[in-house]
Amino acid sequence: MTSVVVLDYGSGNLRSAERAVARTGADVTVTSDLDAAAAADGLFVPGVGAYAACMAGIEQLGAGPVIAERVAAGKPVIGVCVGMQIFFDSGVEHGVETKGLGLLPGVVSKLDAARIPHMGWNTVEIPDNSEVFQGLPADVRFYFVHSYAARDLDLLKSAGATVTTASHDRPFAAAVELGSLTVAQFHPEKSADAGYAVLRNWVAGL
Amino acid sequence: MTVAVRVIPCLDVDAGRVVKGVNFVDLRDAGDPVELAAAYDAAGADELTFLDVTASSDARGTMLDVVRRTAESVFIPLTVGGGVRSPGDVDVLLRAGADKVGVNTAAIARPALISEIAERFGNQVLVLSLDVRRTAEQPGGRSAGQPGGRSAGQPSGWEVTTHGGRRSAGLDAIEWARTVAELGAGEILLNSMDADGTKAGFDLDLIRAVRAVVGIPVIASGGAGAVEHFPPAVAAGADAVLAASVFHFGDLSIGEVKDSLRAAGSPVR
Numbered sequence: 001m002t003s004v005v006v007l008d009y010g011s012g013n014l015r016s017a018e019r020a021v022a023r024t025g026a027d028v029t030v031t032s033d034l035d036a037a038a039a040a041d042g043l044f045v046p047g048v049g050a051y052a053a054c055m056a057g058i059e060q061l062g063a064g065p066v067i068a069e070r071v072a073a074g075k076p077v078i079g080v081c082v083g084m085q086i087f088f089d090s091g092v093e094h095g096v097e098t099k100g101l102g103l104l105p106g107v108v109s110k111l112d113a114a115r116i117p118h119m120g121w122n123t124v125e126i127p128d129n130s131e132v133f134q135g136l137p138a139d140v141r142f143y144f145v146h147s148y149a150a151r152d153l154d155l156l157k158s159a160g161a162t163v164t165t166a167s168h169d170r171p172f173a174a175a176v177e178l179g180s181l182t183v184a185q186f187h188p189e190k191s192a193d194a195g196y197a198v199l200r201n202w203v204a205g206l
Numbered sequence: 207m208t209v210a211v212r213v214i215p216c217l218d219v220d221a222g223r224v225v226k227g228v229n230f231v232d233l234r235d236a237g238d239p240v241e242l243a244a245a246y247d248a249a250g251a252d253e254l255t256f257l258d259v260t261a262s263s264d265a266r267g268t269m270l271d272v273v274r275r276t277a278e279s280v281f282i283p284l285t286v287g288g289g290v291r292s293p294g295d296v297d298v299l300l301r302a303g304a305d306k307v308g309v310n311t312a313a314i315a316r317p318a319l320i321s322e323i324a325e326r327f328g329n330q331v332l333v334l335s336l337d338v339r340r341t342a343e344q345p346g347g348r349s350a351g352q353p354g355g356r357s358a359g360q361p362s363g364w365e366v367t368t369h370g371g372r373r374s375a376g377l378d379a380i381e382w383a384r385t386v387a388e389l390g391a392g393e394i395l396l397n398s399m400d401a402d403g404t405k406a407g408f409d410l411d412l413i414r415a416v417r418a419v420v421g422i423p424v425i426a427s428g429g430a431g432a433v434e435h436f437p438p439a440v441a442a443g444a445d446a447v448l449a450a451s452v453f454h455f456g457d458l459s460i461g462e463v464k465d466s467l468r469a470a471g472s473p474v475r
Contacts, residue, residue, distance in 0.1 A: 015303050019278055049328035115445065117330050117392055119423050121210040121252055121475040141210060141475045143283060145305075145330045145392075167208060190283050190305060192247065 001027045002206045005040040008032040009057040012046025012083060013189070020189035023196060024203040034066045041206040042076045043067070047083030051091035051108065051148065052098040054082045064101055071103050074180045076206050081146060084176075084183035088150055104176060104183070105159050106152040113169035117147045122186075124174045125165045132175065132182055132201045133164060140194045142166075142174070142186035149173060149185055210475045212252040212446035213436075213463050214285075214425065215453045217242060220259050222268040224454075240275045246453070247280045249460045252475055254280065255308070255395075255448060258288030270302045277303025285333050287395075292319070293326050300331065308395060310335040311368050314375050314382075317389060324390025333425070334391035337367045338379040338412060339399040364412060371399030380415050387420040394420060395448065398428035405431025405452070408439040417443025433462050437470035 004026045006017045014030050021028045021044060029036060037043050045067065047054045058064055070077050079087050088100045091108035100108070111118055121141035126133040133140075149172035150156065156163045156176055166174035166185070175184040182202055188195035218225050223237045235241055243254050254276070258269045266289070273286055286299050287308020296307045309332060313319050323332050341359020359365055364379035383394055396416055398409035408429045416424055426444035430436065436447050452458045464474040 013277075013300065013303065013305060015274075015301075016277055016281075016305070020281060023281075048330070049326070114421065115423060116421060117423070118209065119330065119393060120212050120445065123208055123473075144209070145283070147329065187283075190281060192281050195281060 001025075002042065002203055003027045003029070003040045004042040004044055004203065004206070005037045006030045006044045006046060007037055007063060009054075009061045009063055011054050011057050012048050012080075014046060016189045017044055017046045017080070020195065020199055021203065024200045026203045026206075032061055034061070034063060037063065038066050038070065042078065042203065043070055045077065045079040045083040045086075047079070047081055047086060049082060051082060051085055051093050051100075052096065054086050055091075055098050055100065058086060058101070067101060068103060071179065071181050076180045076182070076202070078202055079181075079183040080189070081185060081187055084185050085148060085150065087181065087183050091148065093148060103181060104150070104156065104161070104178065106150050106155045108148050108150050110148055111146075111168055111170075111172065112151075115168075117145055118149075118168040119145045121191075122166050122168065122174075124186075127162055127164060130162050130164055130175075131177060131205060132198050134201055136194065136197055142184075142188070142191040142194055142198075144168075144174075144186045146185060150176070208473055209445075210252065210473045211440050211444075211467050212425075213250075213460050213467075213474070214253045214255055214446055214448040215246045215251050215460070216255040216257060216427070216448050216450045217454075218257050218259050218450065219269060219272060221265045222272050225259065239272050240279065243276045243280045243284075246460065247282055250464065250475070251282065251460050252446070253283045253285060255285040255287065257308070258286065260288070270298065273299060273302040273304050287333065287335055293322050296323050296327060296331065300327065306331050306333050306392070308333045308335045310337070313386065314366060314368065314377065317385065320386055320389035320391055324392070329390050329392040329422075332390065332392045333395050334386040334393070335395040335397065336379065336383060336386075336416075337371055337397050337399050338364050338409075339367050339371055341365050362415060364415065367399055371402070379412075380419055383416045384419040387422050391422060393423040393425060393445075395425045395427060396444075401429025402427075404429050407431065407435040408442070408444075408447075410438055410442040413439055413442035413444050431457070433458060433466035436463050436466055437472065440467060440470070440472050
């Protein structure tokens with residue numbers, strides 16, 4: 001049975017992530033145990049709230065190297081919402097720049113939009129070579145709730161990433177697939193059947 | 207903007223049971239909030255809001271159990287409001303599986319609560335609930351900011367109320383909306399106590415007046431009685447629409463409301 005660890009580092013709606021991954025049939029464990037995080041077939045990194053607080057939680061647990069080693073070794077990792085944003089070089093919130101894990105290029109910055117937070121169900125532009133969005137209709141919607149995002153799409157593409165975009169007045173990265181790393185700005189665990197399909201695709205690839 | 211207009215059913219929960227009567231088809235137990243939540247999820251609801259109307263504090267554990275059981279089986283966002291007085295209360299609800307938490311009276315008593323919650327959990331978890339009524343002198347149909355629309359009650363013509371609209375909080379509603387957005391609320395649940403229960407439509411002037419002063423999402427509530435009532439609320443500036451009894455009694459379905467919004471040119475899921 002495919003094993004997935006949901007990383008407990010003090011952030012995120014862990015129970016929702018656990019239930020949503022379990023729905024795909026995977027064997028899910030919510031834990032802060034880094035050996036378990038290293039050994040699992042897939043690692044789920046949640047995250048809500050402030051960028052700096054999430055990075056502080058990752059550092060306090062000492063999870064950064066384990067996550068980086070997994071990505072380097074081609075072992076699947078998925079990051080969601082702020083758990084996506086921390087994979088970038090840095091995040092800027094309220095004028096304070098916080099260093100991220102640096103596994104994806106670019107800075108996470110405030111959305112340039114009339115209505116912030118970006119809250120609700122939005123459509124995405126899915127590139128043909130995406131694996132996690134396979135089989136989903138073009139008009140599918142996912143649940144977003146965030147004020148910050150990775151917005152330098154060209155930088156991501158030039159790094160060879162598969163970038164799924166969404167637009168809230170202006171485009172931003174809704175999801176990125178690069179090697180064994182998958183990240184999503186929306187909440188698959190709160191996106192009903194569409195989110196389930198993404199998680200099912202991810203688990204199927206483990 | 208392509209984000210869809212959210213259609214949100216609201217359930218009043220007292221000691222673990224849905225109150226204000228529910229007449230939803232094909233339910234084994236219409237009083238069970240978990241079963242009703244699943245039915246609304248299946249019907250296409252974009253979010254769910256539980257309002258804990260339990261008067262006694264010892265029944266809070268029952269509400270947490272309801273939240274836990276709902277989060278087990280329903281994979282759409284869940285907001286829980288009622289009786290939230292501290293960041294600790296927010297923490298307990300989020301851990302039980304709530305995605306957002308509604309705050310109302312406690313923030314009126316102590317506005318710093320808003321920033322305390324926003325700093326600890328992020329703006330996105332905080333739905334500031336606002337129960338608004340027109341002050342006596344304001345004639346209907348005038349929006350805030352118009353020279354003739356001012357009254358002796360409050361400068362904008364709208365005031366904040368507590369206790370289900372029965373008591374004035376002594377605050378100008380439009381000014382309070384601006385304040386809560388500045389303090390870090392993630393969105394405003396804007397409930398018109400004048401329109402609530404009338405089924406005569408949303409208070410569009412109120413939606414416009416609040417929309418004009420905040421950049422955060424606004425959820426329109428109060429007065430929905432027919433599908434035609436929803437598109438004007440969106441045109442007035444609402445990002446989401448919330449209703450209770452019209453959904454519970456089957457007067458309107460989530461799908462019908464979405465069809466009406468779609469026909470008016472709004473994106474829906």
